[in-house]
Amino acid sequence: TQLLEQSPQFLSIQEGENLTVYCNSSSVFSSLQWYRQEPGEGPVLLVTVVTGGEVKKLKRLTFQFGDARKDSSLHITAAQPGDTGLYLCAGPVSDAGNMLTFGGGTRLMVKP
Amino acid sequence: AAGVIQSPRHLIKEKRETATLKCYPIPRHDTVYWYQQGPGQDPQFLISFYEKMQSDKGSIPDRFSAQQFSDYHSELNMSSLELGDSALYFCASSLAGLAHVGYTFGSGTRLTVV
Numbered sequence: 594t595q596l597l598e599q600s601p602q603f604l605s606i607q608e609g610e611n612l613t614v615y616c617n618s619s620s621v622f623s624s625l626q627w628y629r630q631e632p633g634e635g636p637v638l639l640v641t642v643v644t645g646g647e648v649k650k651l652k653r654l655t656f657q658f659g660d661a662r663k664d665s666s667l668h669i670t671a672a673q674p675g676d677t678g679l680y681l682c683a684g685p686v687s688d689a690g691n692m693l694t695f696g697g698g699t700r701l702m703v704k705p
Numbered sequence: 706a707a708g709v710i711q712s713p714r715h716l717i718k719e720k721r722e723t724a725t726l727k728c729y730p731i732p733r734h735d736t737v738y739w740y741q742q743g744p745g746q747d748p749q750f751l752i753s754f755y756e757k758m759q760s761d762k763g764s765i766p767d768r769f770s771a772q773q774f775s776d777y778h779s780e781l782n783m784s785s786l787e788l789g790d791s792a793l794y795f796c797a798s799s800l801a802g803l804a805h806v807g808y809t810f811g812s813g814t815r816l817t818v819v
Contacts, residue, residue, distance in 0.1 A: 635810030
């Protein structure tokens with residue numbers, strides 16, 4: 594059973610469209626992170642959200658942490674082919690440990 | 706800036722052989738994590754080390770072992786390889802206490818067992 598559930602699992606859209614990826618849990622997380630991974634490469638950290646209700650923007654990407662710190666979303670505006678990749682949310686398993694648990698990932702394809 | 710270095714990038718082994726994967730963390734990072742990622746799956750935590758001691762253990766098979774050395778680099782030793790061990794193996798590093806801020810991952814080692 595995944596602690597973090599991502600949806601959708603797959604998303605194929607045209608260039609210029611907007612999209613939202615969701616990361617949900619029944620557990621409270623002290624923080625959540627979003628990574629982007631390209632084929633054959635390691636995940637690259639995009640952002641960490643820490644405070645409930647926090648919103649962070651990274652160019653066309655907007656990340657939000659739910660008020661209860663159980664969920665997060667990633668919104669991409671005017672998607673571009675370069676946004677294609679696997680998007681992973683992750684959070685610490687416990688406040689004491691350093692281990693991260695990952696969501697199942699959302700595989701995004703943006704067609705030109 | 707220096708990143709997490711993993712070697713080799715690709716490795717092909719036969720069933721029942723052994724393999725050793727190496728990871729060199731970002732300088733001054735004292736915590737190393739190993740993850741396994743199967744095709745189309747998210748990374749699964751194997752094991753982590755802090756200051757050369759094992760700190761957390763995940764779904765690491767008994768056939769695998771790992772250690773962290775005095776220079777903080779880590780090695781994942783895999784024995785009696787099985788076809789199902791074919792996967793991407795990632796190493797990540799962080800400063801202890803700051804893992805919640807995020808990991809830095811290496812580019813991974815693609816292991817293929819034939």
